[in-house]
Amino acid sequence: MINLGIIGTNWITHQFVEAALSTGNYELTAVYSRKLERAQEFGERYGEVEYAVDLTTFFGISHMSTVYIASPNSLHFEQAKQAILAGKNVIVEKPAFSTPEEMDEIIHLANEHNVFFFEAARNIHERAFKTVADFLPLKDQIIGADFSFMKYSSRYDLVLDGEEPNIFSTHFSGGALVDLGVYPIYAALAWFGMPKESHYFGKLISTGVDGLGIGILRYEDFDVSIRTGKIGDSFQQAEIYLDYGTLVLNAVNSIEEAVFHDRNHERQEKLPIQQVENPMSEEADAFAAVIMNPEDQDLGVLYESWVELARNVNQVLFDMRKSAGIIFDADKK
């Protein structure tokens, strides 16, 4: 059983804890919040739980082995570092870290302290995502792709009222690209590998981050276009163009439907996609398998591939952000 502690008491943490408990491999052991009442309000539905309002006490809980971090983006690095130094595995919400330097340091520290670091990029752990990966041909038969994830955030209403919510703040490493944009970029890098160039054209809002934008990932023989945003809605499907047809997905995360249309419009093939109730249960399952079987070589190889993917996604996000002139406080450190 994995004794889990959590940082961040918003709805996403409830969703992750419920997903983790549903796998039967986790127990909620400890809750950290800056306010005791908030920690208690979060934990009361999960039975016997320890509470902490300072991080040193929290990381000192010796029977807690793994920490899920869902705080504002710019806080992930220091919190993950402290957790690793206390000997805990870390599951860090996307985007895990603001810069390649932060990512490198955490990967290095996790190896040194013999603990696991996972970026909670849920789409790559979906069975449906793997079904698509298995269907895709070799890269020389791919001629392009078009991915989007753009959804209006009610927190943009606060920006319009002159406020600066964390998710739209350069201080907290916010903006559309590093939030919803993470999913299309994870999809592109997981399915096609590391691009040779990446560019982003963002519409910057009053707080200095991108409210929406268009990106392009350049591969040797094809390009992938990315549309992301949090100040508008997109209803576009995702498409992968092959030299013998087109694969159409409802999305690149929470994939519910994938249909291949052949070049001559004569044949359609629906890929077998299974639905899951909680969109975070597959990642919780995947992390548990690695944590609970540290000696398993196949799982070890899989884990290393996730770490490399997280590193590459972080680098691409950084390059794209730089190309659009989006500067975070974390860049200045």
Ligand SMILES: NC(=O)c1ccc[n+]([C@@H]2O[C@H](COP(=O)([O-])OP(=O)(O)OC[C@H]3O[C@@H](n4cnc5c(N)ncnc54)[C@H](OP(=O)(O)O)[C@@H]3O)[C@@H](O)[C@H]2O)c1
């Ligand atoms: N995987 C997904 O589908 C998904 C969905 C949503 C969000 N996320 C990720 O989850 C993370 C949290 O996102 P969110 O929208 O929930 O963020 P948020 O509401 O800004 O903050 C999350 C939690 O962090 C603590 N917090 C807030 N402001 C803080 C501050 N100034 N200093 C220290 N702690 C602070 C709060 O907990 P306490 O008050 O209890 O300390 C809060 O509940 C982000 O990395 C985001 O990208 C992932």
